[in-house]
Amino acid sequence: MQKLQTLDYTVFFVYFIIVSAYGYWIYKKKHSANMSTTDFFLAEGSLTWWAIGSSLIASNISAEQFIGASGDGFAMGLAIATYEWMAAATLIVVAVFFMPIYLKNRIFTMPQFLTQRYNNTVAMIMAIFWLFLYILVNLTSILFLGALAVSTISGLNFTACMIGLAVFAVIITLGGMKVIGYTDVIQVFFLILGGLATTYLAINLVSTQNGTEGILNGFDIMLTQSSDHFHMIFEKSNPHYSSLPGLTVLIGGMWIVNLNYWGCNQYITQRALGADLKTAREGILFAAFLKLLMPVIVVLPGIAAYTLYQNGLFHQEMLDATGEVNKDHAYPVLLNLLPAGLKGLSFAALTAAVVASLAGKANSISTIFTLDIFKKYISPEASEQRLVQVGRITIWVAMLMAILISPFMGIDKKGGFQFIQEMTGLVSPGVFAAFLLGFFWKKTNSAGAMFAIVGGFLLSLFFKFVLPDLVNLEFLAPYGFAVPNPNGVYTIPFLDTMGFVFLICVAVMIVLGIQKPGEKGLAIDASMFKVAPSFAIGAGLILFLVVVLYGIFW
Numbered sequence: 219m220q221k222l223q224t225l226d227y228t229v230f231f232v233y234f235i236i237v238s239a240y241g242y243w244i245y246k247k248k249h250s251a252n253m254s255t256t257d258f259f260l261a262e263g264s265l266t267w268w269a270i271g272s273s274l275i276a277s278n279i280s281a282e283q284f285i286g287a288s289g290d291g292f293a294m295g296l297a298i299a300t301y302e303w304m305a306a307a308t309l310i311v312v313a314v315f316f317m318p319i320y321l322k323n324r325i326f327t328m329p330q331f332l333t334q335r336y337n338n339t340v341a342m343i344m345a346i347f348w349l350f351l352y353i354l355v356n357l358t359s360i361l362f363l364g365a366l367a368v369s370t371i372s373g374l375n376f377t378a379c380m381i382g383l384a385v386f387a388v389i390i391t392l393g394g395m396k397v398i399g400y401t402d403v404i405q406v407f408f409l410i411l412g413g414l415a416t417t418y419l420a421i422n423l424v425s426t427q428n429g430t431e432g433i434l435n436g437f438d439i440m441l442t443q444s445s446d447h448f449h450m451i452f453e454k455s456n457p458h459y460s461s462l463p464g465l466t467v468l469i470g471g472m473w474i475v476n477l478n479y480w481g482c483n484q485y486i487t488q489r490a491l492g493a494d495l496k497t498a499r500e501g502i503l504f505a506a507f508l509k510l511l512m513p514v515i516v517v518l519p520g521i522a523a524y525t526l527y528q529n530g531l532f533h534q535e536m537l538d539a540t541g542e543v544n545k546d547h548a549y550p551v552l553l554n555l556l557p558a559g560l561k562g563l564s565f566a567a568l569t570a571a572v573v574a575s576l577a578g579k580a581n582s583i584s585t586i587f588t589l590d591i592f593k594k595y596i597s598p599e600a601s602e603q604r605l606v607q608v609g610r611i612t613i614w615v616a617m618l619m620a621i622l623i624s625p626f627m628g629i630d631k632k633g634g635f636q637f638i639q640e641m642t643g644l645v646s647p648g649v650f651a652a653f654l655l656g657f658f659w660k661k662t663n664s665a666g667a668m669f670a671i672v673g674g675f676l677l678s679l680f681f682k683f684v685l686p687d688l689v690n691l692e693f694l695a696p697y698g699f700a701v702p703n704p705n706g707v708y709t710i711p712f713l714d715t716m717g718f719v720f721l722i723c724v725a726v727m728i729v730l731g732i733q734k735p736g737e738k739g740l741a742i743d744a745s746m747f748k749v750a751p752s753f754a755i756g757a758g759l760i761l762f763l764v765v766v767l768y769g770i771f772w
Contacts, residue, residue: 222561223561226558226562233570237570240404265501266497268504269402270490272402272405272406272504273578275509276571277574277578278305279516280575280576283512284516284571285549285550287299287302287516288520288523288548288549289547290461290545293524293545294452295447296448300468300472301472301639302509302516305479306760308481316481316482319740319742322746323740328348328487329341331656336736347649348586349583353583357576357580358623359624359638360572361572361576361617362380367549368572370551371561371565386569391576391581402574402578409574412563412567412568412570414514417522420522421433421518427531448521448771450768450771460703461712463698463699471643474650474720475646479646481653482649499750503756507756520548522552523548535547580616584612585609589605644678647716647719649674651670651674652666656740657742661732661735669723673723674719682709682715686710690708695708
């Protein structure tokens with residue numbers, strides 16, 4: 219395989235200079251010696267709708283999508299795009315129902331919501347949960363997969379790539395949310411441009427390898443030669459059913475995944491919490507439109523790589539150190555087939571996605587630790603300047619921990635994208651139950667929230683690691699609720715597990731709430747959920763497109 223050439227490094231250097239210079243300009247333009255915490259962590263009132271939407275996508279699309287989702291596209295096909303297309307629909311729900319509640323009640327961090335709605339104990343436990351999850355799962359995965367891709371493409375040392383990405387992200391993050399938000403606009407430009415270039419050339423290569431020309435011919439060849447990779451809903455007999463269990467992706471656990479991620483996640487909602495409701499909604503709607511485009515950028519290249527692999531191309535390059543096919547090699551290997559210059563553009567897109575996500579995640583880690591732990595429990599009298607300083611130190615510490623821990627997490631064994639979904643899924647059902655009932659049912663009490671957050675996590679561990687050894691779950695197989703693992707032991711697909719845990723948590727919370735109704739409610743009225751006509755038209759168009767896409771590729 220060819221590595222990066224001089225023209226590729228030139229293109230990448232141009233990207234680096236543009237992002238760094240623009241970030242520095244934003245920092246100097248908006249910086250003040252007495253930067254407040256709301257300025258540093260939230261960029262309060264200064265992000266436009268296009269900056270919010272771009273930042274949401276830049277923070278969301280990272281190495282786990284470029285590498286992990288493309289790898290899953292290689293292995294299982296278009297079905298993995300359900301995470302992206304269902305997210306587009308989910309973002310509309312968040313914009314209409316969740317954001318008004320946050321902004322009306324002036325909630326800027328997720329632990330703050332739990333404090334305001336429940337109590338400090340619930341908030342403290344959840345803050346610790348989030349810090350562990352963000353550092354040990356998200357930050358480490360993004361850094362590991364990003365460094366893997368950069369190292370594979372450039373030929374540079376893996377550790378050096380990891381440190382370089384971390385330092386680049388920290389430099390952006392230290393400027394605060396304003397710098398992150400506006401540099402993310404540039405990052406998304408490179409991400410989409412480079413991603414589309416990679417997709418175009420990959421599909422065109424499929425066409426060329428089969429003696430024809432043009433992207434339409436290439437796509438038609440993919441539909442023919444890889445027809446099994448163009449189904450959104452899997453049958454029970456599909457070997458990947460455990461990852462995407464049938465209709466669960468439409469009416470089950472997939473909603474919990476997306477609603478928790480987009481609506482109850484500091485990492486994501488932080489982009490919109492500093493804006494007014496109209497701007498926040500417009501930004502979220504813009505992000506939903508971009509999500510419809512993401513499978514073209516992160517999934518189709520994986521299917522193209524699979525088609526090329528079936529035709530005998532890069533068999534050796536897809537093997538890992540043990541001699542087995544590693545699906546996460548698909549995207550980096552594919553980039554190495556691109557011509558000079560365009561390879562550099564795609565390399566810049568991948569780097570942009572990694573750096574933007576690292577910066578956003580590090581900022582959220584810093585926000586939760588500084589405002590919800592340090593300020594509340596360690597130094598309540600700390601000045602604004604001291605808090606900003608602690609926030610910056612936290613960023614460095616979190617990134618250093620990710621560098622040291624990520625090689626030992628086993629991310630490459632499961633596949634990056636699925637690793638993140640399953641690990642996050644241990645926490646998501648209970649957290650989402652605590653948020654959902656906390657939003658809309660005043661009787662929900664602190665005991666119920668505590669059970670959902672702690673008990674939900676323990677239940678997830680029970681379903682995943684204990685139940686299959688206690689009970690032979692084969693009797694659930696005819697209904698699609700159990701599948702055999704490589705050892706022949708029947709387990710419940712993790713998306714179905716999330717649904718079961720969520721329903722248990724909701725049931726227990728309702729019982730506890732009826733026994734002893736909670737006394738803390740939020741300021742909510744029906745007028746909060748009204749939307750502008752322009753938003754309604756945009757949301758309707760997105761939902762229509764989602765339905766059409768599922769109808770075509772059912």
